Amino acid sequence: MDRGRQAESSLRERKQRRAREAIIEAAHGLFAERGFEGVTVSDIAERAEVGRATFFRYFGDKQEVVFADTGELQEVLAEALEVPGSGPIGDSLPAALALVRAVVVSYMARLTADPDAYARHERLVASHPELWARSLTKQRQYAEALRDLLAGKGANAETAALGAEMGLAAFYAGRAIAGDDPVLLSSAVESVFDRLS
Incomplete structure (x- = not known):
């Protein structure tokens, strides 16, 4: 060109x-x-x-x-792909969770960088059943993206699926622990991953 x-x-x-x-x-x-x-x-x-x-x-x-994606998730996933590893994840759940943790925590930090905007978004979604349903669909897409990332890093199918689902569960648990307070969310998610490891 x-x-x-x-x-x-x-x-x-x-x-x-x-x-x-x-x-x-x-x-x-x-x-x-x-x-x-x-x-x-x-x-x-x-x-x-x-x-x-x-x-x-x-x-x-x-x-x-x-739910407009500003590309933040794709950026975080691309950054995770660039992180050098000691080799393929294979069946190592701890290795899978370490990568998932890095992605989920980084993504949470980006989403909550503007706490007021995050809180407004969450209130809007929570007050409309159709938006809540769309949110759950979007979160399933995040789990699929995590699974694909893990597979791309050499995780076997079972480890990729388990790591992705545990990452999504860590987000849900962190949100419940933080009371969905955007200021506390990233550290709450981190503490959930600490418990998992």
Whole structure:
């Protein structure tokens, strides 16, 4: 690809990222102001200064915006893949849990970096059954991503499945221990992993 096409592609990608971020920001602002039910896709598009077609290019519905992934999980998973290991995990549950712990704790730290935003998100999800259901589906996807990460690091199928599920369980237990307080969540999850090891 020549320089002109690269610059054009880069500019297009930046514009797309800005449009997506504007939609997310507009949606969350409107949800905070009017409540989830009081906001339509048209409201979000208008606030973000994009058309409805642009909204639907990035999101299937307004529920999807609530769970918009800003790429943080993918970044954490990519970082975990880059960590040099002493060899394939194989059937070593302690090795699998060490990797899962690093991923889950790092992801929790990113999610709770803005405690107020995290708390608003959790309140919004908890107050709407349809969002709660979507949240559970998303969490299953996280478990699958952890399982794939472990398999990519050489864990056998049983160890990958067990490590991934224990990672998700550590998150649930940490959330219960912290009372879902974003300030306490990362350390609570760490303490659960300490108990597991």
